[in-house]
Amino acid sequence: MSRPRTLFEKIWDEHVVCQPAGEPALLYIDLHLVHEVTSPQAFEGLRLAGRSVRRPELSFATVDHNVPTLASERSVIRDPIAAQQVEALRRNCRDFGVPLFDIGSTEQGIVHVIGPELGLTRPGTTIVCGDSHTSTHGAFGALAFGIGTSEVEHVLATQCLRQQRPKTLQILVRGSLPPGVTAKDLVLGIIGRIGTDGATGHVIEYAGEAVRSLSMEGRMTLCNMSIEAGARAGMVAPDETTFAYLHGRRFVPKGEAWEQALAYWKTLPTDPGAKFDRVVEIDAASLAPAVTWGTNPGMVVPVTGRVPDPQRLPSEGERGAALRALEYMGLRPGTPMQEVAVSRVFIGSCTNARLEDLRAAARVAKGHKVSAKVQAMVVPGSQAVKQAAEREKLDQVFRDAGFEWRESGCSMCLGMNPDILQPLERCASTSNRNFEGRQGTRGRTHLVSPAMAAAAAIAGHFVDVRNWEYRD
Amino acid sequence: MKAFQVHTGKVAPLDRANVDTDQIIPKQFLKRIERSGYGQFLFFDWRYLSDGKPNPEFVLNQPRYAGASILLAGKNFGCGSSREHAPWALLDYGFRAVIAPSFADIFASNCIKNGLLPVVLKESEVTELMDKTATRVEFYPLTVDLVEREVRDDSGFRARFGIDDFKRKFLLEGLDDIALTLKHESSITAYEKQRRAFASPSS
Numbered sequence: 001m002s003r004p005r006t007l008f009e010k011i012w013d014e015h016v017v018c019q020p021a022g023e024p025a026l027l028y029i030d031l032h033l034v035h036e037v038t039s040p041q042a043f044e045g046l047r048l049a050g051r052s053v054r055r056p057e058l059s060f061a062t063v064d065h066n067v068p069t070l071a072s073e074r075s076v077i078r079d080p081i082a083a084q085q086v087e088a089l090r091r092n093c094r095d096f097g098v099p100l101f102d103i104g105s106t107e108q109g110i111v112h113v114i115g116p117e118l119g120l121t122r123p124g125t126t127i128v129c130g131d132s133h134t135s136t137h138g139a140f141g142a143l144a145f146g147i148g149t150s151e152v153e154h155v156l157a158t159q160c161l162r163q164q165r166p167k168t169l170q171i172l173v174r175g176s177l178p179p180g181v182t183a184k185d186l187v188l189g190i191i192g193r194i195g196t197d198g199a200t201g202h203v204i205e206y207a208g209e210a211v212r213s214l215s216m217e218g219r220m221t222l223c224n225m226s227i228e229a230g231a232r233a234g235m236v237a238p239d240e241t242t243f244a245y246l247h248g249r250r251f252v253p254k255g256e257a258w259e260q261a262l263a264y265w266k267t268l269p270t271d272p273g274a275k276f277d278r279v280v281e282i283d284a285a286s287l288a289p290a291v292t293w294g295t296n297p298g299m300v301v302p303v304t305g306r307v308p309d310p311q312r313l314p315s316e317g318e319r320g321a322a323l324r325a326l327e328y329m330g331l332r333p334g335t336p337m338q339e340v341a342v343s344r345v346f347i348g349s350c351t352n353a354r355l356e357d358l359r360a361a362a363r364v365a366k367g368h369k370v371s372a373k374v375q376a377m378v379v380p381g382s383q384a385v386k387q388a389a390e391r392e393k394l395d396q397v398f399r400d401a402g403f404e405w406r407e408s409g410c411s412m413c414l415g416m417n418p419d420i421l422q423p424l425e426r427c428a429s430t431s432n433r434n435f436e437g438r439q440g441t442r443g444r445t446h447l448v449s450p451a452m453a454a455a456a457a458i459a460g461h462f463v464d465v466r467n468w469e470y471r472d
Numbered sequence: 473m474k475a476f477q478v479h480t481g482k483v484a485p486l487d488r489a490n491v492d493t494d495q496i497i498p499k500q501f502l503k504r505i506e507r508s509g510y511g512q513f514l515f516f517d518w519r520y521l522s523d524g525k526p527n528p529e530f531v532l533n534q535p536r537y538a539g540a541s542i543l544l545a546g547k548n549f550g551c552g553s554s555r556e557h558a559p560w561a562l563l564d565y566g567f568r569a570v571i572a573p574s575f576a577d578i579f580a581s582n583c584i585k586n587g588l589l590p591v592v593l594k595e596s597e598v599t600e601l602m603d604k605t606a607t608r609v610e611f612y613p614l615t616v617d618l619v620e621r622e623v624r625d626d627s628g629f630r631a632r633f634g635i636d637d638f639k640r641k642f643l644l645e646g647l648d649d650i651a652l653t654l655k656h657e658s659s660i661t662a663y664e665k666q667r668r669a670f671a672s673p674s675s
Contacts, residue, residue, distance in 0.1 A: 018659040023638050026656055028663055030671045038555065040505035051650070054660075058672060066503060081503040088505045120673050132554040132578060148556035148582035149507075150649065158653045160660060164636065166577075196490055197548035200577060230551060232577055251673035261670040296490055296551075317489055317546070324488075414553075416499045423522065435494040435552060437517045 004271035007237050008168050008203045011143040011268070015126050017160055027163045030125035032155045033111045034061035034098060036089040037416065038130030042153035043092035054159045056097035060120060061089060064110045065416045067103055069379050069406035073418065074103050082417065096156070109382020109408045112136040112350035116220065117384050119249025123238035123265040128155055133350045133432065134233075135226040139219035140246070141238035141268050143203070146227060166203045166232045167277040173208035175284040180466035182360070183218035184352060184430070184449035186210065187225040188290035190282060192300040199231035202278065205270065206236050210284040216245040217356035224351045225432050228297040237269035291337050291462050292434045292447040294325035299434075301337060303452065303464045309333035328436055329444050330424065337462050340446070344427040345376035345457035346439070347403075347450055349413035352430035353381030355388050357450040361430075362394040364454035367471030370402035371460030377404040377419070379411040403457065415440045428456035474587030475646030479568045480615040481541030484531055485605045489546030493579060496550065496558040510557055511564030532565075542614050544601055545572040549590075550579025559583045569616040571623065573598050584639050585649060591616060591623060597631045604629065618643060 005013070017026040039061070046052065053059065066082040068074055077083040086103070093100040101107040107114055112133050115121040121137040127144035128134060130152040137144035151161055171190060191198070204226050206219075214222065219236045226234025236242075243262060246252050253261045288302035299322070301308065310322035310333065326333065331340065347353070347361050358380065370376045378398050380386035386408055389395055395405045412419040413431035421427055421443025430453050434445040448456065451465045501513040518530050526533045532540070543562065549572040550558060559582045562570065569589040580590045593601075604625065605612055615624050618640060624630045641647070653660075 017663040018656050020656065022641075023652075024636075026653060026659070028660070028667070031673070037502050041507045041556075044505070044507070049650070060673075079503070085503050085505055122670070125671055130554060130556075132552065146554040146578055148554055148559075148578060148585065150556060150582065150585035154650055154653065157650045158660065159664075160653055160656075162649065162653060196551055197574060197576070200548070200574065227552075230548065230576060251675055253670040253674045257670050257674060264668065264670070296492070321489055414494075414499050416502060433492075433494070433552060435492045437498055438494050441498070441517055442522070 004274040006168055006270045006274045006276060007141060007205055007235055007268055008143060009274070011124055011126065012165065014124065024162045024164045026160045027126060029128050029155050029159055029161055030058065031120055031127045032059040033115055033127065033129035033134070034059055034152070035065060035111050035129070035131065036063050036085045037065045038149050039092065039152055040085060040088045041149050042156060043096065045153040046096070046156060051157045053096040053098060053156045058159060059098045059156065060101070061093050061098050062101040062108055062111050062114055063089060063103055065410045065414065067409040068418050069409050069411045071407050074407060106383050109384065110350045110353065110410055112224065113354060113381030113385065116140065116216070117249070117382060119246055119252035122246065122252065122261070123242060124268050128161065132227045133224050135231065136220050136224040136350055138223040138226065138233050138235040139216060140242055141235060141265070143233055143235065145233040167201055169199055169202040169204045169231070169278045169280065170276040171204055171206050171280050171282060173206065173210040173282045173284050175209060176213060177210050177284045177287060180289060181287050182449040182451065183214055183221040185287055185290045186284070187222045188292065188297065188300045188447060189287045191225065191229045191298045193282065194229055194280060196228060196296050196298040197230040199226065199229040202231055204231045204234040205276070206234060211236055212239065215356055216241060217354045220354065221351055225297065228432060238265050289449060289452050289465055291452070293329065293331060293337065294322065295328055295434055295436050297432065297434060297447060299325055303337050303462055305337055307331045307333055307335045307337065338464065339461060341373070341461040342426045342428045342446070342456050343374055344421060344425050345374055345453050346379070346412040346427055346429040346431065347377070347453050348379030348381065348411045349431035350381065351432040352450050353379060353385065355385050357430065358385065358389050358394050361450040361454035362397040363470060363472060364451050364465065364468055365401040365403065365458065366397050368401055368458045370457045373460050374457050376402065376457035377406055379406040380408050382408045401458070412439050414438060428453045428462065473585065473646045473648065476568065476587050476589050476618055476643040478615065478617045478619060479541065480613050481568065482537065482539055483542045483544055483601065483605050483612055483614045484537040484540035485544045485602045486531055487546060487602055490548045490551055491545055492552035493550055493555050493558040494552055497555065497561040502555060502557055507560060508564060510561035511566070514561040514565045536609065539566065541566050541568050542616060543567050543570045544598060544605060545570060547573040547595065549575050551576040554578045556582045559586045559588045563588050571598060571601065584643060587643060587646060589616060589618060589643060591633050593623060593631050593633055600629065
């Protein structure tokens, strides 16, 4: 019998095209996702070198970062530089034969939301995109990672990437998540524990009962933020939950091909006895709804906690970073997180803008009103999510409560479009990065789950959603 | 791609850990479709005050660090977004090398592709260089030598750094990554012939 292998090793081995002496492996890429921000220079590079796209049918493009989320602003993008970038993607897709899900199409959405919902994301495949949150697709047992623009050009030209083999890290989440604790709280808890560079150079495989019990949406949230721990990728082994999600989706194999694919996918999970380079164990019962207090996702506490006192941190480096973060965030050490007031709430992004996320937020919002001091918006991750939510009348729940209901896009996760924070505005956000200026210059971001964000919108400050008064 | 062999230049110390690519080049400058001209936006939110004037506190605005071509920084430099605009901005500003105790993976890879050398030194060595940079008021030249895999100064500092052989060769010779891969065209075609049909999207 062959040596026991991890899920990662199986996918890696399957995709090595060749291993030239003295060079990193050449890895075949099954799926390349493209968006407007990180691709124009790559297509231009092809033109300058007189190269073509090797396998245009393995690339799929959409527009998400730059697109306005107000319906009235979508037909003509007012920012001329953003409009030019979107136009460049249209021209590039036309010239090179890459399929594009444009503004106005029913498939448009955040690249990491549409890949899975169209069934482009499948177990056992290699997936890349010029976007760090490509790790999302690992939820399906794929090896999916973000790349830079030079690599985007390389994949377009060769359908391959030259890659050093990363190390493996198993994160074993023991026990089950307590009620009111979501995948977002789990991943924030993990990053808080291992740090924003805790998984650098590694591919994470998430395992354990708590991970197995997550829906595909939850697994995507978990894998999405792997990059915030520095990981090359995050993965969850495919199982019946995965197969049930994928069955019947547009680009998934049908009929006999489905049966063949299924038989192969079932061979992918890590073999008993396979070795990881590192293992980290997390006790699910110890987790609570999480809120970040600082300027990176590792600066996080339970909602029942307080803003930490930098003087009590162990190293000089951490003290300096915490002092700087608190100054930027306008917070005082020792303040209970539940006394921190917000003026903006953003429910959206590739981390938390799928149907399940919107359902969780709507359940909290139902029968309540957004605080008079808060401006809150819900931005579905894709047109398909938007339509599904509207069929369930979630849009009505949000509108009745005073949330704005928008069109799909990256929106305020990174503020490359009209949705941005004003200086010093404080936002409860379901996105993935609380970096300085991420949502708008001098804006202050606190990362939370969708239910926690909805509750903060209504209360006007952070609250422990485990004590929420549901009115359904 | 610009080759890198040996570079001697002025050092600027950015004594912060976890500098993310949103700080290196903020999002509002990613809408351009060109590959050049990003140096003016490097560290924009730290470099300029809200009224648009240079922030005198920020290291790159201090006259003594004008013309610096080597950046010293804390651990996990370049974390966050995969935007290659970050190394483009550093190079366009005039940096040829960044020295830090560790780098984020995608950023380090993007640097190599563009001929910007990420040098990993021990935390204690970076601290020593930070201290020297701060105390040496006059021009403090540092040499980053990829041929010898070492960083040295004019006053006894000498530290070896590790770098993968292939990356080193790639930088020393300024190779074209795509051309290099296309040498394996026949292997790629052979792989495609035996690839599982269901690995491609079906429609």
